[in-house]
Amino acid sequence: MPPFDMVRSMTGVGVDVHPCGACPVRPLTVCAVLDDEEISRLADIVQTVRVDAQHTIFSEGDPATNVFNVTSGTAKLYKLLPDGRRQITGFLFGGDFMGLSVNERYAYTAETVSATTICRFARRKLDTLMDEFPKLQRRLFSLASTELAAAQDQMLLLGRKTAREKIASFLIMLSQRAARRGQRDNPVGLPMGRADIADYLGLTTETVSRTFTQLKSSGVISLLENNRVDLIDRNAIHEIAEGV
Amino acid sequence: MPPFDMVRSMTGVGVDVHPCGACPVRPLTVCAVLDDEEISRLADIVQTVRVDAQHTIFSEGDPATNVFNVTSGTAKLYKLLPDGRRQITGFLFGGDFMGLSVNERYAYTAETVSATTICRFARRKLDTLMDEFPKLQRRLFSLASTELAAAQDQMLLLGRKTAREKIASFLIMLSQRAARRGQRDNPVGLPMGRADIADYLGLTTETVSRTFTQLKSSGVISLLENNRVDLIDRNAIHEIAEGV
DNA sequence: CGGCTGCGTTGATGTACATCAAGCTTGCGC
DNA sequence: GCGCAAGCTTGATGTACATCAACGCAGCCG
The missing domain is CATH 2.60.120.10 (Jelly Rolls)
Known part of the structure; x- marks a missing residue:
C-alpha cells in the first residue's frame, strides 16, 4: 500500500x-x-x-x-x-x-x-x-x-506494570482523553482491536483478552456491545492502574 | 533529603x-x-x-x-x-x-x-x-x-525487546552518546550501578548481571575494570540490539 | 588486621505471561 | 441461508525472566 x-x-x-x-x-x-x-x-x-x-x-x-x-x-x-x-x-x-x-x-x-x-x-x-x-x-x-x-x-507502564495494571491504566487514559474531547468519559469505546491494544501495552492478544475477562469477573468493568467498556468501579480501576 | x-x-x-x-x-x-x-x-x-x-x-x-x-x-x-x-x-x-x-x-x-x-x-x-x-x-x-x-x-525496547536485546541496545546507546560528547566510543563506561540499569531497562539486577556474563561468554563484549565494557564485536552487538 | 557493608555474580526455584491450539462469534459475499 | 474469514475468548503447556538465597569481593572503618 x-x-x-x-x-x-x-x-x-x-x-x-x-x-x-x-x-x-x-x-x-x-x-x-x-x-x-x-x-x-x-x-x-x-x-x-x-x-x-x-x-x-x-x-x-x-x-x-x-x-x-x-x-x-x-x-x-x-x-x-x-x-x-x-x-x-x-x-x-x-x-x-x-x-x-x-x-x-x-x-x-x-x-x-x-x-x-x-x-x-x-x-x-x-x-x-x-x-x-x-x-x-x-x-x-x-x-x-x-x-x-x-x-x-508509558515507559513506567511498559517497564514496571503488570498486565492487570496496564489494562486498567489504558482504560483510564482512554476515558480521560474522551472527556477532554468533550465526550462522555464512561462507557469508554475501544475503536482498536485486541492486537493493537496488545502492541500498545507490550502484551499479547490472549493476555489482553484474559485480563479483560478477569477485570469483568472481579466486577470493576463490564464489556458492552460495540467494543465499549463500562467502568463500573472507576475508583478501583484507578487504584489498580497506579499499582496500589 | x-x-x-x-x-x-x-x-x-x-x-x-x-x-x-x-x-x-x-x-x-x-x-x-x-x-x-x-x-x-x-x-x-x-x-x-x-x-x-x-x-x-x-x-x-x-x-x-x-x-x-x-x-x-x-x-x-x-x-x-x-x-x-x-x-x-x-x-x-x-x-x-x-x-x-x-x-x-x-x-x-x-x-x-x-x-x-x-x-x-x-x-x-x-x-x-x-x-x-x-x-x-x-x-x-x-x-x-x-x-x-x-x-x-525506549518504548519499543521496554515493550518488545528481550533482556539480551535490551542490554545490547543500552550499550550501543551509551557508546553513541559518549561519541557525541567527543569521548571515545569504546570502551564504554557505566557510571551507574546494576540496579539503575535494571530499572532503566525494565529488568532486575540479577537478569542484568546474567545477561552481561552471557554476552561476555559469547565473545561480543568484555568486562573491564572500573565498570567499563569493551564492545569487541560492535557489529554483532548492533544486530542483537535491533533484534536481527 | 579483621569484620562489616554494599554491590555484583551465580544458583535453585517460582511465576506471570507467551505460545500453541481449539472453539466461538460475527459479519460478509455469494 | 450457507460458508468462509477474521477477530475474540478460553484452555493446555512452555519459558523468559523474577524471586529467593548464597557467596565472593572490594572498600572502609574501627
Whole structure:
C-alpha cells in the first residue's frame, strides 16, 4: 500500500472535508492559540483529508515532509523490529497532533484505526508560519512537553506494570482523553482491536483478552456491545492502574 | 533529603563552578545557538552548581520552578509506583537538558549518579528569554522533538525487546552518546550501578548481571575494570540490539 | 588486621505471561 | 441461508525472566 503522504487521489482518501473555520476540534489543537485572521493564514497551507480505516498515512523512514492534525477518528503510530515485533507508541484521536518528534524522516509508521479526518501541513510552510507567529511555536513546544510527559508515563507502564495494571491504566487514559474531547468519559469505546491494544501495552492478544475477562469477573468493568467498556468501579480501576 | 532546588548551600552542593563563556559542553546544548552577546544574557539567569553523587536534584510533584542543563557527570530521572517499583526514564550526561517535559510540577525525580555539575535556570526567566530570542525557543523545541523520538525508541525496547536485546541496545546507546560528547566510543563506561540499569531497562539486577556474563561468554563484549565494557564485536552487538 | 557493608555474580526455584491450539462469534459475499 | 474469514475468548503447556538465597569481593572503618 503506497503512503498517501503526497498523493491527492487514492483509494480511501478524500480531500477538503471541512474548512478550518468549522473545525470541530479547534479549541483542543495547535489552532487554539490563533485568532481568525491567523487561522486563515494557516488554512492556506493546510489540506483536510478523509482516510478510511486501516490505511497507512506515512511509513517509518519516509522523508518527513508533512505533519498532521487528527480532527476525527482514530490513528495509531508504531515501530517495528525486523522480525515483525511491533510497538504501538501512541493512539491519536480528534485534536491530537502527529509529527512532533519528527527529524528529517519519520521515526514511526502512522496508520488509521477507524475512518479518520486529518489536516495535513507541509512542514516547511509550517516552519515559516512558526517564525511569523511565535505563539504557534510556543504552542507546539508546549504540546511536545505534554507528550514527553505522557511518554514517560508509558515507559513506567511498559517497564514496571503488570498486565492487570496496564489494562486498567489504558482504560483510564482512554476515558480521560474522551472527556477532554468533550465526550462522555464512561462507557469508554475501544475503536482498536485486541492486537493493537496488545502492541500498545507490550502484551499479547490472549493476555489482553484474559485480563479483560478477569477485570469483568472481579466486577470493576463490564464489556458492552460495540467494543465499549463500562467502568463500573472507576475508583478501583484507578487504584489498580497506579499499582496500589 | 531535602531537594536543593532553591537552596544555595547544603551538603554536596557547590555554586558557580565555571562561567558560561568557559562552558565545556556549550556546542552540544541549548546554548549552541546563541552568540556571545546572547550567552551573556543567559548567564545572568543561570547558576552553575556542583552536586555530589547520589543527591536528589528535585522530586516528582515539586513545583517545577527550575530547568537544568547537565554540564558534566551523570544524572538519572525516574518515576515510582506506590509500592516502590521504579522506572528510570533517562540518564543525563554532559550537554543534556533536563526539564523539557515539565508542566507546573516535575513529573519525575532527578538524582545524580556520579558527581555532577549542572546549570540551573529559573523557568520564568527562561520563558522571558525565549520570547526575546526565538531561536532559543526553536532550539528547545528541536531538543524536545529529539527526546520524543528517543522516548519512542525506549518504548519499543521496554515493550518488545528481550533482556539480551535490551542490554545490547543500552550499550550501543551509551557508546553513541559518549561519541557525541567527543569521548571515545569504546570502551564504554557505566557510571551507574546494576540496579539503575535494571530499572532503566525494565529488568532486575540479577537478569542484568546474567545477561552481561552471557554476552561476555559469547565473545561480543568484555568486562573491564572500573565498570567499563569493551564492545569487541560492535557489529554483532548492533544486530542483537535491533533484534536481527 | 579483621569484620562489616554494599554491590555484583551465580544458583535453585517460582511465576506471570507467551505460545500453541481449539472453539466461538460475527459479519460478509455469494 | 450457507460458508468462509477474521477477530475474540478460553484452555493446555512452555519459558523468559523474577524471586529467593548464597557467596565472593572490594572498600572502609574501627
